[in-house]
Structures are given as C-alpha cells and as structure tokens.
Amino acid sequence: MRCWIALRISITTEAAQPAPSLLDDAALQQVVASLALGFTPRVALVDEAVLMDVTGSLRLFGGLGRLMQLLEQEIELFFASNQVAPLVERAQGATSLIALGRLRMQQGQAGPVKKRVADLPMHTLTAARAHLGVLERIGCRNWDDLLRLPRDGVARRFGAELLAALDRARGTVPDDYAWQLLPEHFEEKIELNALVTHGPALMAGVERLLVHLHAWLLGRQSGLCALKIIWHLDKRRDVPPTGELEIRTAQPAQDLRHVARLISEHLAQQKLPAPVHSLTLQSLATELLADSAAATGSLLMEARQQGDSAVELIERLSARLGDANVQAWQPCYDHRPELMQRWVSARIAIKSIAGSAQNVRGRAIKGLRKSASQAFPEARAEALYPAWLLPEPLKLQAESNSPVYQGKLTRLAGPQRLEAAEWLLADPHVGSTGTGLSAKPWAFRDYFIYRSEQGGLLWVYSERLGSAAQAGRQRTWYLHGFFA
Numbered sequence: 001m002r003c004w005i006a007l008r009i010s011i012t013t014e015a016a017q018p019a020p021s022l023l024d025d026a027a028l029q030q031v032v033a034s035l036a037l038g039f040t041p042r043v044a045l046v047d048e049a050v051l052m053d054v055t056g057s058l059r060l061f062g063g064l065g066r067l068m069q070l071l072e073q074e075i076e077l078f079f080a081s082n083q084v085a086p087l088v089e090r091a092q093g094a095t096s097l098i099a100l101g102r103l104r105m106q107q108g109q110a111g112p113v114k115k116r117v118a119d120l121p122m123h124t125l126t127a128a129r130a131h132l133g134v135l136e137r138i139g140c141r142n143w144d145d146l147l148r149l150p151r152d153g154v155a156r157r158f159g160a161e162l163l164a165a166l167d168r169a170r171g172t173v174p175d176d177y178a179w180q181l182l183p184e185h186f187e188e189k190i191e192l193n194a195l196v197t198h199g200p201a202l203m204a205g206v207e208r209l210l211v212h213l214h215a216w217l218l219g220r221q222s223g224l225c226a227l228k229i230i231w232h233l234d235k236r237r238d239v240p241p242t243g244e245l246e247i248r249t250a251q252p253a254q255d256l257r258h259v260a261r262l263i264s265e266h267l268a269q270q271k272l273p274a275p276v277h278s279l280t281l282q283s284l285a286t287e288l289l290a291d292s293a294a295a296t297g298s299l300l301m302e303a304r305q306q307g308d309s310a311v312e313l314i315e316r317l318s319a320r321l322g323d324a325n326v327q328a329w330q331p332c333y334d335h336r337p338e339l340m341q342r343w344v345s346a347r348i349a350i351k352s353i354a355g356s357a358q359n360v361r362g363r364a365i366k367g368l369r370k371s372a373s374q375a376f377p378e379a380r381a382e383a384l385y386p387a388w389l390l391p392e393p394l395k396l397q398a399e400s401n402s403p404v405y406q407g408k409l410t411r412l413a414g415p416q417r418l419e420a421a422e423w424l425l426a427d428p429h430v431g432s433t434g435t436g437l438s439a440k441p442w443a444f445r446d447y448f449i450y451r452s453e454q455g456g457l458l459w460v461y462s463e464r465l466g467s468a469a470q471a472g473r474q475r476t477w478y479l480h481g482f483f484a
Contacts, residue, residue, distance in 0.1 A: 003064060004175070006099035007032055007050040008089045009075070031212065033180045034219035035074055039067060044096075044177035047126055049103055051096045053175070064092070078218065081255060082211050093117070096177075097169035101125060101143075117169075118144030127165035131158050143169065186216045186283040195234065195277055199270030202231060202279065206263055209281035210256050217286070223252025224259065226284035237274035245270065250311050252287040258312045265319035314346045335420045336443050337389060337480065384413065384449060386459040386481030393478035396460070403460050403477035407453040414448030417464075449483070457483035 009032050032050045036043045039061065042053035054067060061067040072088060079086040089106055093099035098117055101124035120143050122128045122135050140146045146154065147166060155163055167173040192205050206229060217224055226248040233239055247262050318326045326346040334340050396403040403409055420443040444464040451457055459481035
C-alpha cells in the first residue's frame with residue numbers, strides 16, 4: 001500500500017517581526033518542498049500543501065513514525081536557524097488526495113479528524129469547490145454521496161474533472177504530478193523594496209536569498225564552498241550595470257550563519273557607485289555531504305561544536321581587516337634557517353588547515369603519520385635551533401679566528417654543517433640567466449653554540465671556506481640567534 005504525506009507550514013503569530021519579510025507564502029511552500037526532497041524524490045506542490053510520496057522511503061528511514069520525526073526535526077532546525085517560529089500541520093493517506101483532504105479537515109477543527117475516507121466533506125476536494133452550492137442542494141455532502149450518483153450524469157453535469165479526481169482519490173488512477181526538482185546550481189534574483197545606496201543596506205536582501213539557498217543545500221544534501229552576489233545598478237547612471245562579490249569558505253557550510261557574517265563584513269566595506277534595485281545570488285561551488293553529521297568530528301549528532309571554529313574566526317577577521325593583515329605561518333622545504341618558514345595570507349593557509357582536519361577524522365594512525373610527514377619538512381633531532389632567530393644575521397668581529405660578541409665567547413657545541421647550493425638551480429622560480437639566485441643565495445655554513453660572558457647561549461655560524469686558495473684567510477662569523 002502506498003503512503004502519502006500532506007504538509008502545510010505557516011508562521012505563528014509569536015514569530016519575530018522580520019520573519020514575514022524573509023518568507024512569503026509561496027517562498028515558504030517552496031522551502032518546505034526543498035527540505036522534503038531530502039527524504040523522497042516524489043514531492044509536489046498542490047494548492048496550499050506540499051505532497052510527499054514516501055512509499056519507497058519508509059524502509060530506508062525505519063518506518064513512517066521515524067521518517068516524520070526526522071522531517072519535523074529538519075523543519076524545526078531550519079526555521080530556528082532563521083529565527084522563525086513555524087506551525088507544522090500534516091496528514092497521511094493511501095493516495096495524495098486523501099492525505100490532502102484530511103489535512104484540510106484539520107483546519108479550524110478542534111476535535112479528532114475523521115479517519116473514514118468516505119466521510120470527507122466535499123470542500124476538501126479541489127475539483128468539487130466550483131460546484132459546492134449545487135452539490136449541497138442535491139444532498140452530496142461527502143465523497144461517498146457523490147460516488148453513489150450515476151457516473152454519466154455526474155460527468156454531464158459537473159464535467160469529467162470531478163470524476164477523474166474521485167478516481168485518483170480512490171486509487172483507481174495513479175497519482176501523477178509535476179515533481180519538484182532542485183537545479184544543479186542555485187541562482188535566484190529578487191527585487192529590492194527600495195533603491196539601496198549603501199553597501200551594508202544590501203544585507204536585508206541577501207538574507208532573504210540565503211534562506212532559499214539554505215533550503216536548497218539541505219535538499220541537495222550539500223555544503224556551500226563558494227557563492228557570488230550580484231547587485232544590479234540603476235541604468236540611468238553612467239556606471240557598469242552590475243557589481244559583484246565572491247565569498248569562499250575553507251570548509252563546506254550548510255548552516256549559512258557564518259557565511260552571512262562574512263557577507264556582512266564585506267558589504268560594510270563596499271561602496272556603491274549607483275543605487276541598487278535588485279540582487280542575484282549564485283552558488284559557485286558545493287560539496288556533497290554524506291549526512292548532517294559530517295559537519296562535526298563526532299559520530300554523535302548532538303556532539304556539535306559550540307561557538308565559532310578557528311577557521312571561521314580567521315575567515316571573518318580576514319574579511320574585516322583584509323588579507324594582508326591576517327597572516328599565518330607556513331613551513332617551507334629549505335635547509336637555511338631563515339627560509340624554513342614564511343608568512344602567507346591566512347585565507348590560503350586555512351585551506352590546508354581545513355583539509356588536515358578532515359584527514360585527521362578520516363584516517364588511521366598510520367595514515368596520519370604519513371600525512372604529517374608529507375605536510376611538514378622532516379625534523380632533524382640532532383639540530384639545535386634557537387628560540388629567537390634574528391631577522392638578519394649580525395656580522396661579528398673575530399680574534400684568533402674565533403668570534404667575539406660583547407666579550408670573549410666559549411664554544412660549547414658544533415659544528416653543524418649546512419649546505420644549500422646546486423639544488424637551488426632546479427628551482428622553477430630561478431631563471432636560466434640566474435636572476436633568481438640573489439633572492440636565494442647559496443649557503444655553506446658551519447653552525448656553533450657559544451656561551452657569552454653574560455651567560456647567554458648564542459647561535460653563531462661561519463661561512464665555510466670554498467677552496468684551498470682561501471684556506472689561509474680568516475673566517476667570517478655571524479650571529480644568527482639566541483637560545484632561551
């Protein structure tokens with residue numbers, strides 16, 4: 001036996017004031033249909049309700065009761081994240097029109113809903129609404145009364161559509177609708193209520209579009225990686241017709257509250273050359289999520305992280321302060337201590353941070369060791385690196401071919417030999433003419449640990465002599481760092 005569910009969602013009177021501006025009745029119905037597509041591919045919009053054929057999904061979700069529980073939780077979480085209080089009404093039946101008729105009986109009825117299909121009143125059938133006055137006068141008050149009349153006479157008097165609707169309600173004719181399909185890419189355009197001349201004021205229209213995008217992501221079971229906002233400028237001004245803003249995240253986002261904060265930060269710095277009359281929102285990149293638990297590092301659905309993650313904080317600070325003002329440390333494959341690390345834009349670095357976080361959750365210990373060895377240069381246990389490295393090596397004076405720094409120095413350890421020469425020529429950034437060698441000079445160094453008279457430990461190196469002709473020349477010493 002087939003199983004249909006009819007849903008009707010409305011906004012309660014206790015909802016917040018901004019809620020009606022975010023979702024009108026048509027948009028509310030479309031949002032619920034998008035959420036329902038996460039449970040069954042057979043979803044249709046009929047009149048004021050959303051119809052779902054869940055016959056093929058009952059076994060997958062563990063029965064009708066469990067499916068309805070998950071669906072109601074999904075609807076409540078969606079509207080709660082958008083600060084809207086929904087009122088959910090539902091009914092079920094063996095056919096779509098039975099479920100729709102039972103749903104309509106619930107409206108304005110305090111008592112229990114009648115279970116017998118034959119007792120459903122005529123006003124619950126859409127095809128009979130145009131003939132309610134005549135049907136009432138001839139004594140047809142429910143579906144059973146109409147079925148008792150001769151079919152030929154009903155067809156001549158009321159038309160074939162009413163008989164076809166009754167046959168569909170009884171199950172003799174299959175339910176066939178224009179099923180809802182979510183597009184591969186999200187794109188929606190809205191007209192603003194008034195011309196907007198300041199960038200931050202565009203956020204009101206963006207929030208309306210993000211509600212629809214959120215429902216689309218839930219229906220597609222995907223997370224958002226990149227989107228584009230296009231604002232359409234007044235054509236009466238001598239400016240380009242549109243402006244745009246791209247937002248990218250390091251991790252796929254299904255809860256768009258973080259994305260909304262990023263957009264707000266960017267729009268706060270945006271200057272509009274002309275008034276804006278409409279907005280378009282496009283999804284540029286999405287990633288399929290296995291389930292809603294993919295956003296957490298735990299197998300338990302309720303084990304969600306409280307507050308913003310480090311990646312979200314970095315993205316928000318970069319949007320507010322600029323990429324050049326929020327940087328992250330990155331290791332480099334280089335033997336020279338001053339080039340073993342570099343500072344890059346945090347937006348670039350957090351992509352590797354987010355990728356490594358996913359690898360940590362999905363790999364075993366053996367795989368983690370392998371990934372860690374690939375992500376960072378190999379650490380040398382025998383190397384003793386100082387806690388503080390000077391920005392530029394400080395050239396020291398020498399006495400008897402030994403360095404001097406604020407007095408005589410005592411050698412404690414060394415040498416630690418470092419050589420970086422021929423492999424620099426294989427660097428793709430170094431041209432055939434050798435123009436890049438000045439940026440990456442060759443290095444032949446011997447590092448030592450010296451103790452100064454004040455008790456501090458110094459990291460000192462000397463340029464190693466390259467040929468026998470220079471053997472008699474005094475060595476040049478440099479101070480490169482201090483130990484803690």
